Amino acid sequence: MSAINQMSDLNLLLAQEHVHHQLSVPQLVEHILERHEGALTDKGAIQATTGAYTGRSPKDKFIVKDDVSANKVDWGKVNQPIDEDTFTTLYHKVLDYLKDRDALFSFKGFAGADEKFRLPIRVINEFAWHNLFARQMFIRPSEDEVDGLDPEFTVVSAPTFKAEPEVDGTNSEAFIMVSFKHRIVLIGGTEYAGEIKKSIFSVMNFMLPQKNVLPMHCSANVGKEGDVALFFGLSGTGKTTLSADPHRRLIGDDEHAWSNYGIFNIEGGCYAKCINLSEENEPQIFNAIHFGSVLENVVLKPNSHVPDFEDTSLTENTRAAYPIDHIDNIIRPSIAGHPNAIIFLTADATGVLPPISKLSKEQAMYHFLSGYTSKLAGTERGITEPQATFSACFGSPFLPLAPSTYAEMLGDKIDQFDADVYLVNTGWTGGPYGEGSRMKLSYTRSMIQAALEGELTSVETYTDPFFGLSIPTHCPGVPDDVLIPKRTWDDPERYDEQAKDLANKFHENFKTFVYASDKIKQAGPAYNRH
Numbered sequence: 001m002s003a004i005n006q007m008s009d010l011n012l013l014l015a016q017e018h019v020h021h022q023l024s025v026p027q028l029v030e031h032i033l034e035r036h037e038g039a040l041t042d043k044g045a046i047q048a049t050t051g052a053y054t055g056r057s058p059k060d061k062f063i064v065k066d067d068v069s070a071n072k073v074d075w076g077k078v079n080q081p082i083d084e085d086t087f088t089t090l091y092h093k094v095l096d097y098l099k100d101r102d103a104l105f106s107f108k109g110f111a112g113a114d115e116k117f118r119l120p121i122r123v124i125n126e127f128a129w130h131n132l133f134a135r136q137m138f139i140r141p142s143e144d145e146v147d148g149l150d151p152e153f154t155v156v157s158a159p160t161f162k163a164e165p166e167v168d169g170t171n172s173e174a175f176i177m178v179s180f181k182h183r184i185v186l187i188g189g190t191e192y193a194g195e196i197k198k199s200i201f202s203v204m205n206f207m208l209p210q211k212n213v214l215p216m217h218c219s220a221n222v223g224k225e226g227d228v229a230l231f232f233g234l235s236g237t238g239k240t241t242l243s244a245d246p247h248r249r250l251i252g253d254d255e256h257a258w259s260n261y262g263i264f265n266i267e268g269g270c271y272a273k274c275i276n277l278s279e280e281n282e283p284q285i286f287n288a289i290h291f292g293s294v295l296e297n298v299v300l301k302p303n304s305h306v307p308d309f310e311d312t313s314l315t316e317n318t319r320a321a322y323p324i325d326h327i328d329n330i331i332r333p334s335i336a337g338h339p340n341a342i343i344f345l346t347a348d349a350t351g352v353l354p355p356i357s358k359l360s361k362e363q364a365m366y367h368f369l370s371g372y373t374s375k376l377a378g379t380e381r382g383i384t385e386p387q388a389t390f391s392a393c394f395g396s397p398f399l400p401l402a403p404s405t406y407a408e409m410l411g412d413k414i415d416q417f418d419a420d421v422y423l424v425n426t427g428w429t430g431g432p433y434g435e436g437s438r439m440k441l442s443y444t445r446s447m448i449q450a451a452l453e454g455e456l457t458s459v460e461t462y463t464d465p466f467f468g469l470s471i472p473t474h475c476p477g478v479p480d481d482v483l484i485p486k487r488t489w490d491d492p493e494r495y496d497e498q499a500k501d502l503a504n505k506f507h508e509n510f511k512t513f514v515y516a517s518d519k520i521k522q523a524g525p526a527y528n529r530h
Contacts, residue, residue, distance in 0.1 A: 031128035044291030053190040054315035064179040074402040086169040105131035110139040113334040114264035122151035139268035161188040206400040214409040217395030219243035220251035233345030244284040265334030274318040277309040288326035338417040348427035349374035357469035362523035364421035430488040446477030466499040468526040503527040
């Protein structure tokens with residue numbers, strides 16, 4: 001089936017009377033309530049649940065292997081290939097299925113705040129609440145832009161369509177398939193809305209490097225003096241929380257790109273974790289959740305419709321999706337200059353990495369390629385407690401190209417624009433998960449503030465014997481002993497054992513990066529270095 005015929009079938013679907021185009025937030029909310037897809041909270045947000053799939057399903061994600069992708073995509077466990085005929089057959093089955101639904105919802109918008117590099121997209125949803133999610137997460141066009149907006153990529157989402165693995169070539173009833181040739185994302189069998197936004201991020205990770213633009217899984221903000229900070233890290237490491245700083249303007253919370261002109265947000269909204277959310281600890285996020293927002297898998301208190309952010313009975317991966325405009329302290333449009341500081345965030349469950357350390361360029365490249373963190377409960381199916389993981393470029397699940405492509409681009413930009421790089425551990429201190437405690441958010445904020453304001457450049461440093469990291473011995477607002485992780489442990493010998501074990505895991509993981517220079521390899525943990 002040719003691309004022209006596929007698009008023709010899509011246009012036929014979009015022309016049907018049961019398809020609602022470009023609905024406003026109030027209109028979508030009306031449909032959601034009428035269709036019993038969700039409930040209203042006390043502040044007017046939509047609350048919806050996602051059934052069995054409460055996180056991403058990486059084993060169900062595929063890229064169509066064809067003449068466009070075959071020689072570019074880094075094929076493997078992350079980027080699983082599926083042939084074009086299998087995709088095309090399933091695509092038409094999904095379209096036929098959607099033709100018989102009682103209603104569909106279509107949104108046109110953009111990915112990419114910089115008009116020079118933005119991607120016009122369309123999202124077609126079976127659920128009205130998914131369409132509200134897409135409307136709030138992507139960049140909303142002005143009224144003048146809508147009519148002339150010709151989508152270059154289309155997401156088709158049919159969560160109630162269940163695949164038959166033995167017939168449809170999938171691994172389960174769920175599937176997320178990307179065809180770069182036909183410029184279509186096909187999603188089915190999962191109601192988790194995050195698949196919609198992450199699929200477009202994967203698309204941008206494929207397309208932008210071809211324009212000499214570096215896509216990044218990071219949040220970003222800008223200070224009063226115009227200084228820009230990037231925050232890299234996987235879900236649960238604190239990107240959203242730490243970038244939502246009342247003293248700095250937010251550029252975006254999850255996906256950005258770095259061109260020769262500076263930084264721009266890929267999205268038009270925020271997708272914040274809600275577990276234990278409180279107005280006291282995270283006022284910007286808490287106050288952003290009102291009419292137009294979507295609460296995903298957040299349980300409501302009985303007879304009140306008040307969200308219970310401490311209730312994790314559905315999942316620990318509770319989420320809030322809201323347009324960036326719900327935060328007062330933002331920069332409009334979501335574009336800024338080149339970054340002055342780059343923060344690598346990790347939630348280390350072993351409790352041995354320092355809460356903050358300054359990285360050399362080689363160390364920055366090593367830790368960017370390593371992308372170490374502890375995968376937190378709920379961010380993927382089957383994860384119930386933290387697990388040590390390495391995710392290249394702090395976003396391996398979303399990288400269609402080889403990690404070296406992005407790492408080399410980042411290294412060049414660090415050199416070109418002289419950015420300072422820090423590794424910040426938002427994980428455990430005083431012992432591993434289950435024994436120690438999570439690093440206090442107030443301490444982390446103080447350390448990042450000191451780094452961004454240049455207060456750590458002249459402070460005496462201590463070189464960690466296991467990881468070779470330069471640790472500041474003093475930071476305003478943080479007890480000195482907290483800065484040196486070994487001092488927080490009751491049993492120093494156990495700390496040494498854990499540190500050696502983690503260092504070995506770094507070395508073992510880095511064996512896959514055979515192309516890395518000797519300087520980068522030697523910038524890893526000092527213990528047991530080969």
